[in-house]
Amino acid sequence: VLVLVRSPLPRLRALLQRCWGRLERGLWPGVFGGQSPPWGPALAVQGPALVPQGINDAGESSAEAPSLLESIVWMAAPKQRRTIEVNRCRRRNPRKLIEIKRNIDVCPECGNLKQKHVLCGYCYAKVKEETRLIRMEIHKKEGGPFNAPTVETVVLYEGEKPTEEDEGKRIIERARKRPSWFVQN
Amino acid sequence: MRLSVVAAISHGRVYRRLGLGPRSRLDLLRNLVTALVRHERIETPWARADEMRGYAERLIDYAKRGDKDERAMRMADFWLTEKDLIHKLFKVLAPRFQPHPGSYTRLLQIPNRDGLDRAKMAVIELKGNPLPPLVRPRRASDKTLLNQLLKGYRQDAQQAAASRGTPV
Numbered sequence: 310v311l312v313l314v315r316s317p318l319p320r321l322r323a324l325l326q327r328c329w330g331r332l333e334r335g336l337w338p339g340v341f342g343g344q345s346p347p348w349g350p351a352l353a354v355q356g357p358a359l360v361p362q363g364i365n366d367a368g369e370s371s372a373e374a375p376s377l378l379e380s381i382v383w384m385a386a387p388k389q390r391r392t393i394e395v396n397r398c399r400r401r402n403p404r405k406l407i408e409i410k411r412n413i414d415v416c417p418e419c420g421n422l423k424q425k426h427v428l429c430g431y432c433y434a435k436v437k438e439e440t441r442l443i444r445m446e447i448h449k450k451e452g453g454p455f456n457a458p459t460v461e462t463v464v465l466y467e468g469e470k471p472t473e474e475d476e477g478k479r480i481i482e483r484a485r486k487r488p489s490w491f492v493q494n
Numbered sequence: 495m496r497l498s499v500v501a502a503i504s505h506g507r508v509y510r511r512l513g514l515g516p517r518s519r520l521d522l523l524r525n526l527v528t529a530l531v532r533h534e535r536i537e538t539p540w541a542r543a544d545e546m547r548g549y550a551e552r553l554i555d556y557a558k559r560g561d562k563d564e565r566a567m568r569m570a571d572f573w574l575t576e577k578d579l580i581h582k583l584f585k586v587l588a589p590r591f592q593p594h595p596g597s598y599t600r601l602l603q604i605p606n607r608d609g610l611d612r613a614k615m616a617v618i619e620l621k622g623n624p625l626p627p628l629v630r631p632r633r634a635s636d637k638t639l640l641n642q643l644l645k646g647y648r649q650d651a652q653q654a655a656a657s658r659g660t661p662v
Contacts, residue, residue, distance in 0.1 A: 464625070
C-alpha cells in the first residue's frame with residue numbers, strides 16, 4: 310500500500326503521525342476491515358510463514374484444490390482405443406451417409422434436370438427475365454410510385470391488336486416477337 | 495399441471511414464428527400481401543409464402559363483399575399499406591375472382607436461393623394475372639409407348655366384342 314504525503318501543514322502532519330502510531334501499535338483494528346495490516350515481517354525469515362494471513366491463504370488454497378481434483382476424478386473417459394473396424398462401422402453406417410435423391414427428372418421443355426416437385430430453374434429464369442422487362446414497361450407507363458391502375462392489364466407483343474376481350478384493359482406493349490411459351494388467351 | 499413443458503412442445507400449432515415477435519410477424523405478412531396485390535407475382539421464402547397465402551385469400555373473400563361493407567374496407571385498410579391498392583383490390587381483383595369459390599393464389603416451389611443460406615424459395619401468384627405463365631399445362635401425348643399399347647388393346651377388345659356380337 311503506497312501512501313503519498315505532499316508536504317502537509319504542521320497540524321495535518323501531527324495528525325498523520327498519531328494515526329500511523331496507532332496503526333503500528335494495533336490500537337486501530339477497524340481500518341483494514343478485520344484483516345491483519347498488509348505488511349509482512351521486516352527481515353527475511355526462513356521456515357513456515359509467520360504471518361497469520363499467510364497460513365489462512367495456504368489453508369484456503371489447499372482446501373480449494375481437492376474440490377477441483379475430486380470433480381475431475383468423476384469425468385468420463387474412453388477405456389480402450391476404438392479399433393479402425395469399429396470406427397469404420399460407425400462412420401459408414403447408412404444413417405450417416407448422404408441420402409441419394411430419387412426425385413430428379415428431365416424438364417420436358419428445355420431438357421435440363423429438375424426435381425419433380427420444383428419448377429425447372431432454366432425455364433423459371435426465362436419467365437423471370439420476361440416479367441422483369443414487362444414490369445419495366447409498366448413502370449414507364451405508370452410514371453411514379455403508387456399509381457396502380459383500377460383496370461386489368463394485358464401484354465401485347467409486336468404486331469398484335471387487342472381483341473374484343475381486352476376492351477377496357479390497360480395495354481402494355483413489348484417491343485419483341487411473342488415468345489412461343491407465352492400463349493395469348 | 496406442468497404448464498412449462500406444455501409451452502415447450504408445439505404439437506398442433508398452426509402458426510409459424512416469423513420475424514421478431516407476433517406483431518413483427520403480422521407486419522412482415524402485411525408487407526408481403528401488399529406486394530402480392532401490387533405485383534401479382536412475388537418470390538419469397540416458402541414458409542413466408544405459405545403463411546401469407548391464407549391471409550391473402552381471406553382478404554380477397556372480404557373484398558368480394560364489396561367496398562360498401564364496413565368490415566371489408568377496414569380489413570383492406572389494415573392489410574394494404576399502399577392505399578392506391580385498395581382501389582385495385584375492390585375494382586380489379588374482386589370482379590376477377592367473383593366466379594371462383596376459392597383458391598385465388600398459386601404457390602410453386604423454385605430452386606433454392608443462390609446465397610449462403612440456400613433457403614427454400616417459392617413463387618406465389620394470383621391466378622389470372624397478365625404476366626407470362628410459370629407452368630404450361632401438358633396434355634398427355636398419344637404417341638407414347640404406353641398410350642399406343644393401351645390404344646391397341648382397346649381396339650382388340652372392341653373387335654373381339656364385335657365378332658362375338660355379330661354371329662349371335
